[in-house]
Amino acid sequence: MSETETEPRTSETDTPSTTTAGETDEEIREEWRNYEFAGPAKIAVEDLDVYYGDDHALKGVSMDIPEESVTALIGPSGCGKSTFLRCLNRMNDRIKAAEIDGSVQFDGEEIYQDRVDLVELRKRVGMVFQAPNPFPKSVRENITYGPRKHGDIDTGLLARLTGRRDEKAAEDLVERSLKQAALWDEVSDRLDDNALGLSGGQQQRLCIARCLAVDPEVILMDEPASALDPIATAKIEDLIEELAEEYTVVVVTHNMQQAARISDQTAVFLTGGELVEYDDTEKIFEDPQSQRVEDYVSGKFG
Amino acid sequence: MARERYRDDLDALRADVVALGEDVVAQLERALDALEAGDEDAAEAVVAADAEINERYLDLEQACIDLFALQQPVASDLRFVAASFKILTDLERVGDLASNLGRYTRDTPESRLDTVDVRAIGAETVALVEAALDAYEREDVAACHRVAERDDEIDALCRTAGERVVRDLLGEAAADGDAWGVEAILEDVSRALLTVRDLERVGDHAVNVAARTLYLVDNDSALLY
Numbered sequence: 001m002s003e004t005e006t007e008p009r010t011s012e013t014d015t016p017s018t019t020t021a022g023e024t025d026e027e028i029r030e031e032w033r034n035y036e037f038a039g040p041a042k043i044a045v046e047d048l049d050v051y052y053g054d055d056h057a058l059k060g061v062s063m064d065i066p067e068e069s070v071t072a073l074i075g076p077s078g079c080g081k082s083t084f085l086r087c088l089n090r091m092n093d094r095i096k097a098a099e100i101d102g103s104v105q106f107d108g109e110e111i112y113q114d115r116v117d118l119v120e121l122r123k124r125v126g127m128v129f130q131a132p133n134p135f136p137k138s139v140r141e142n143i144t145y146g147p148r149k150h151g152d153i154d155t156g157l158l159a160r161l162t163g164r165r166d167e168k169a170a171e172d173l174v175e176r177s178l179k180q181a182a183l184w185d186e187v188s189d190r191l192d193d194n195a196l197g198l199s200g201g202q203q204q205r206l207c208i209a210r211c212l213a214v215d216p217e218v219i220l221m222d223e224p225a226s227a228l229d230p231i232a233t234a235k236i237e238d239l240i241e242e243l244a245e246e247y248t249v250v251v252v253t254h255n256m257q258q259a260a261r262i263s264d265q266t267a268v269f270l271t272g273g274e275l276v277e278y279d280d281t282e283k284i285f286e287d288p289q290s291q292r293v294e295d296y297v298s299g300k301f302g
Numbered sequence: 303m304a305r306e307r308y309r310d311d312l313d314a315l316r317a318d319v320v321a322l323g324e325d326v327v328a329q330l331e332r333a334l335d336a337l338e339a340g341d342e343d344a345a346e347a348v349v350a351a352d353a354e355i356n357e358r359y360l361d362l363e364q365a366c367i368d369l370f371a372l373q374q375p376v377a378s379d380l381r382f383v384a385a386s387f388k389i390l391t392d393l394e395r396v397g398d399l400a401s402n403l404g405r406y407t408r409d410t411p412e413s414r415l416d417t418v419d420v421r422a423i424g425a426e427t428v429a430l431v432e433a434a435l436d437a438y439e440r441e442d443v444a445a446c447h448r449v450a451e452r453d454d455e456i457d458a459l460c461r462t463a464g465e466r467v468v469r470d471l472l473g474e475a476a477a478d479g480d481a482w483g484v485e486a487i488l489e490d491v492s493r494a495l496l497t498v499r500d501l502e503r504v505g506d507h508a509v510n511v512a513a514r515t516l517y518l519v520d521n522d523s524a525l526l527y
Contacts, residue, residue: 237305238305238306241307257374260371260372261308261372261373261374281372282368282371282372285371285372286367286368286371
């Protein structure tokens, strides 16, 4: 094979933080900011800063999240990846001390403006948390709760009084959502059992089914498999990949191997709330541009 | 699905390695035919086709690297990807050797090889690479050992052939005494020796394929030198 030509880099000697290619983090950031992913952007984040009081939790993060794919957010604890995830459906609004600056566009619409309906936003951008948190109700009610609240199906008191009962619609929804979450076969004969009686892995898939039941477009997952054993984890990972055919999935994970296995793009946040590198997952794990990212993904910490 | 795709990727790697091997064998056969017929055009076609083999080799190597980086294979999967990664190199080298044979024919089509039964040795090496590929595809341990044994026979054939080339052709030159004739004969000798050596190397690569297959099936390094 022929040798590749290398361009002499004049800036190499005076760069403050060196990288594998001799570029500064700033140059690298400039590169991936201009990077175009295969699909159109579902979510476009521009210069996002988050402060918790004096703590600057996210520093000027910009990234496009392409639709119908899996985007993984990795990085050490306290790097801001969960904060970033929670900005995507304004979950940080619930934290009083949080101050958010910058722009997050969802299908080209700014979500950080006063007239945004948060209930509608969170319906379209669903979330699954680290610990499975099903409602202490039956499997069936866990699925129908959301759509009923959103008025998508009517099985409540008013519906009963007015004689309108979408039992069939509710049944279909329960079956469809559980099937989509790869749980139907395991729980189809125990729909009226309390969801808290399911195993941890089943509870987590129920939470994913619950999220799917309101027909979201984006699914945010914060460490969705970290509380599960390897078999349950594998089921969740399979499910995530399957969901990406229809939905835009963003996953925060501490498990780098998991990010490598399931994601199309990977964003690496490092301490101090910085997004250091964001690229195709192959690129991040085979040839990262930043030395800090190289050290992080290869386990050379500190 | 992630696991399913991972299994599919592993199966695809196996199929692609075998397909590359089959095409390399075809290259080798075409090179031997061209050599026997002294057909320059056919020889040139073999040389030209090596670029495509190299390209596919690099693609498959990248597929292995992707599997390592993204799936972190362990246990038998790890041995399979690692072995395949090595086997690819051996197959690519067999392609290079076929290309060498093509080059010899292209450059000196009239050269004499009549003291050596290249066809017979060539057929043996082709059969050996095929047997090694088959052992890899079916993960057949006994077949791997047979490949190693058969290569010993090829080595013996090549040794004898090499000796005969030197004895017959150089003997002829000595008898001739003509300086111009000696030079022409030396060219024939070196080409014949290179041909024999390259075929012997093909056999060695077939053994490497078998050795890596043995490692992948049984974690057995018996045939690794």
